[in-house]
Amino acid sequence: MAAYILRRVWQMVPTLLGVVLLVFILFNLFGADPSVILAGQNATQAQIAAIRQQLGLDQPLYVQFWIYLKSIVTFDWGRSWATNEAVSHLFATRLPATLTVMVPILVLDTLLALPIAMWVAYHRGTLADRTIMVITTVALSISFLVYVIVGQYVFAFQLGWFPVQGWSDSVWRNLVTYVPLPVMLAVMVGVAPQTRLYRTFFLDELGHDYVRTARAKGMTERTVLFRHVLRNAAIPILTNIGLALPGIFVGSFLIEVFFSIPGIGREVLLAVNRSDYPVIQAVTVYLAVLTMLINLLTDIMYKIVDPRVVLK
Amino acid sequence: MSAVLPVPVAPAAVERAEGVWHAAWRRFRSDRVGVVSLGVVLVFFLVISASALGLVAGNWQDEVGVANAPPSFVGPAPAEATGTIEVPKGPNVDLSDIDPLAPRYQEWDERAAKLKTTVGTKRETLPLGGDRFGRDVLSKAVKGTQISVFVGVLAAIVATAIGTLLGAFGGFFGGKVGDFLEWLYNVFESIPGILLIFAFAAVLGRGIGTVVIILGLTGWTGMYRQVRAEFIKHSTREYVRAAEAIGAPPLSRMFRHILPNISHVMLVRLGLLVVGFIKAEVILSYLGLGVPVDAVSWGTMLAEAQAELILGHWWQLATATVFMAVFVTAFSLMADAARDALDPKLRGLE
Numbered sequence: 001m002a003a004y005i006l007r008r009v010w011q012m013v014p015t016l017l018g019v020v021l022l023v024f025i026l027f028n029l030f031g032a033d034p035s036v037i038l039a040g041q042n043a044t045q046a047q048i049a050a051i052r053q054q055l056g057l058d059q060p061l062y063v064q065f066w067i068y069l070k071s072i073v074t075f076d077w078g079r080s081w082a083t084n085e086a087v088s089h090l091f092a093t094r095l096p097a098t099l100t101v102m103v104p105i106l107v108l109d110t111l112l113a114l115p116i117a118m119w120v121a122y123h124r125g126t127l128a129d130r131t132i133m134v135i136t137t138v139a140l141s142i143s144f145l146v147y148v149i150v151g152q153y154v155f156a157f158q159l160g161w162f163p164v165q166g167w168s169d170s171v172w173r174n175l176v177t178y179v180p181l182p183v184m185l186a187v188m189v190g191v192a193p194q195t196r197l198y199r200t201f202f203l204d205e206l207g208h209d210y211v212r213t214a215r216a217k218g219m220t221e222r223t224v225l226f227r228h229v230l231r232n233a234a235i236p237i238l239t240n241i242g243l244a245l246p247g248i249f250v251g252s253f254l255i256e257v258f259f260s261i262p263g264i265g266r267e268v269l270l271a272v273n274r275s276d277y278p279v280i281q282a283v284t285v286y287l288a289v290l291t292m293l294i295n296l297l298t299d300i301m302y303k304i305v306d307p308r309v310v311l312k
Numbered sequence: 313m314s315a316v317l318p319v320p321v322a323p324a325a326v327e328r329a330e331g332v333w334h335a336a337w338r339r340f341r342s343d344r345v346g347v348v349s350l351g352v353v354l355v356f357f358l359v360i361s362a363s364a365l366g367l368v369a370g371n372w373q374d375e376v377g378v379a380n381a382p383p384s385f386v387g388p389a390p391a392e393a394t395g396t397i398e399v400p401k402g403p404n405v406d407l408s409d410i411d412p413l414a415p416r417y418q419e420w421d422e423r424a425a426k427l428k429t430t431v432g433t434k435r436e437t438l439p440l441g442g443d444r445f446g447r448d449v450l451s452k453a454v455k456g457t458q459i460s461v462f463v464g465v466l467a468a469i470v471a472t473a474i475g476t477l478l479g480a481f482g483g484f485f486g487g488k489v490g491d492f493l494e495w496l497y498n499v500f501e502s503i504p505g506i507l508l509i510f511a512f513a514a515v516l517g518r519g520i521g522t523v524v525i526i527l528g529l530t531g532w533t534g535m536y537r538q539v540r541a542e543f544i545k546h547s548t549r550e551y552v553r554a555a556e557a558i559g560a561p562p563l564s565r566m567f568r569h570i571l572p573n574i575s576h577v578m579l580v581r582l583g584l585l586v587v588g589f590i591k592a593e594v595i596l597s598y599l600g601l602g603v604p605v606d607a608v609s610w611g612t613m614l615a616e617a618q619a620e621l622i623l624g625h626w627w628q629l630a631t632a633t634v635f636m637a638v639f640v641t642a643f644s645l646m647a648d649a650a651r652d653a654l655d656p657k658l659r660g661l662e
Binding site for chain 2: 018023027030031137143144153254257268271272277281283288291295
C-alpha cells in the first residue's frame with residue numbers, strides 16, 4: 001500500500017509540472033503585460049520599465065519560469081496586485097466561508113439523491129419512475145441562475161424566512177442563519193442530475209446475476225438492496241463524489257457572488273475582473289494539487305469498499 | 313422427361329443491408345418523445361435563422377415601449393402619482409439685463425430649430441412586456457436565443473474538433489504520441505473546469521467569440537477520452553487492417569475509415585456538450601465574463617431580471633426562463649432519443 005501511494009505521488013509530478021506550465025504559458029504569453037496593468041493608466045515609460053524589472057519580466061522566459069517554479073515549491077505565492085494581501089493569507093481567511101456553504105451542499109446532495117435513485121431504480125418503468133425522470137429533465141433545463149434569483153426573491157424577500165444575504169464571524173450563526181437558503185437552492189439544483197446518475201448505477205447492478213441468485217436464495221428485498229446492490233454500486237458512486245470534492249474548495253462561484261459570501265470563489269472572480277494574476281495562478285495550481293490528492297484518496301477508498309480491487 | 317423446372321425469379325433489387333444511419337432513423341421515428349422534441353428544436357432553429365438573417369428581432373435595441381412596460385395580457389401599469397413642483401404664480405421677473413447668457417439665447421434657438429426632433433409614441437404594453445429601457449422582451453428573447461444557441465453549438469463544435477483530433481491521434485498511434493496526449497489530458501482534467509474557464513477568461517478578455525473559444529478550449533476532455541477509446545478499439549479491427557493491406561496511409565485510415573464508424577458516438581456526445589455549454593454561457597454572462605453588454609443572450613437577460621424582480625417586473629425573467637427551459641428540454645430529449653436510436657444497447661439506461 002505504501003509503495004502504491006508513493007508511486008502515485010511520484011506520478012503526479014509530471015502532471016503538476018504540466019499544470020504549472022499551462023498556467024505560466026497562459027498568463028505570460030497570452031495575458032496582458034502585467035507591468036502595464038500594475039502601473040495604471042498614467043504611468044510613464046520609466047515606471048513601467050521599473051516594474052518590469054521588479055517582476056523579473058525583462059529576464060528571458062526560461063528564467064521567469066524557473067523563478068515561478070521556485071515560488072510554487074516554496075509555497076511563496078506572493079501578494080495580490082490589487083490589495084497587496086499575501087495570497088496565503090487570502091486562502092486562509094476565505095476558505096472557511098466556502099467550506100461552511102459547500103460541505104452541507106455535498107452531504108445533503110448525496111444523502112438525498114441516493115435513496116431517491118435507489119427507489120426509482122427499483123421501481124423502474126413504473127409511473128413514478130417516469131414522473132421523476134420527467135421532473136428531473138425539466139428541472140435540469142432551468143438555469144441555476146433562475147433558481148437562485150427566484151429562490152432569493154420568494155423565500156427571503158417575499159416570505160422573509162431567511163435573510164436576503166449576509167455573513168457573520170461566528171460559524172454557528174452562519175450555519176443557522178445565512179447558509180440555509182443558499183444550501184437549499186443549490187441542493188434543489190444538484191439533486192436532479194445526481195439522482196439520474198445514481199439511478200443508472202443502480203440499474204446497472206440490478207441487472208446482474210448475483211441479484212437473481214440472492215433473491216433465489218430467499219433473501220429479503222431489503223438485504224438484496226442494501227447489502228448487495230448498494231455495496232456494488234459504491235464504486236461509481238464514490239468516483240462521482242470524488243469528482244465533486246475539489247469543487248467544494250472553489251465553492252459555487254454563483255452562490256458566493258449572489259449571496260455575498262466572502263469565500264474563495266468570489267475572491268477568484270474579483271481577481272479575474274481586476275486582472276489580479278498571482279491570485280488566479282495560485283488558486284489554479286493549488287486546486288490542481290488538491291484534485292490529484294483527492295483522486296488518489298478515492299482510489300484508496302475503492303480498496304476499502306471493495307476488497308476485490310487490486311491497487312497496481 | 314422434359315418438365316420445365318420453375319426458375320426462381322431473381323429479386324428485382326438486390327437487398328442491401330440496412331445502414332447504421334438508416335436503421336437509427338427508423339428507430340428514432342418510432343420514438344414519439346424524440347420526434348416531438350426534434351420538431352421543437354427545428355422550430356427553434358427556424359426562428360434562429362430568421363433572426364440571424366435579420367427577418368425578425370432585428371430591432372431589439374429600439375425602445376418601443378415605456379420603461380418596464382407590462383405584457384399586453386396584464387394591461388398597462390397604473391399611472392404613478394408623480395409629485396411635480398408647482399409652477400409659481402407671480403409675474404415673471406425679467407432678468408435679461410443681468411443674465412450673461414441673454415445675448416446668445418436667440419442664436420441657440422435658431423440653431424435648435426434647424427435640428428429635427430421626432431417624438432415617437434411609446435407603447436403602454438408590449439406582447440411580453442418591456443425591460444427597463446422599454447425594449448421589447450419578445451424581440452430580446454428571440455435575439456438572445458440566437459446568441460445563446462450559437463455560442464453553445466459553436467463551442468461544442470470547437471470542443472468536438474479538438475477532442476476528436478487529439479483522441480484520434482492518441483488512440484491510433486499510442487506510444488509516445490499517446491503518452492503525451494494522455495499527459496495533456498491529465499493536466500486539463502486536474503484543474504476544476506470552472507476555474508480553468510476563469511483562468512482563460514482572465515487572459516483572453518470578453519466577447520462572444522472569446523466565450524466560444526474559452527468553452528471549446530476547456531471542454532474537449534470528455535470527447536477526447538471517448539474518441540480515443542473508440543480509436544483504440546477500432547484500429548485493430550479487420551476493416552482497418554484490410555485498408556492498411558491495400559496501402560491506405562494512416563491519415564486516410566483514421567479519418568476516412570474509422571471516423572465515419574464512430575461518428576454516431578461523437579454526435580451523441582456533441583448533443584450533451586451543446587446543453588452544457590448553453591448553461592455555462594448563462595452563468596458566465598451573469599458573472600460578467602460572457603456575452604458583452606451590447607449584445608443580448610439568455611444570460612444577460614437573466615442578469616437584468618434580478619434587479620427587475622425586486623420591483624415586481626417578472627416578465628423578462630419568465631420569458632428568458634421559458635425560452636431556455638423549452639429549448640434545453642427539447643434538445644436533451646432529442647439527444648437522448650438519438651442516443652437510443654444510434655446505440656440501442658444503451659436504451660433506457662439513463
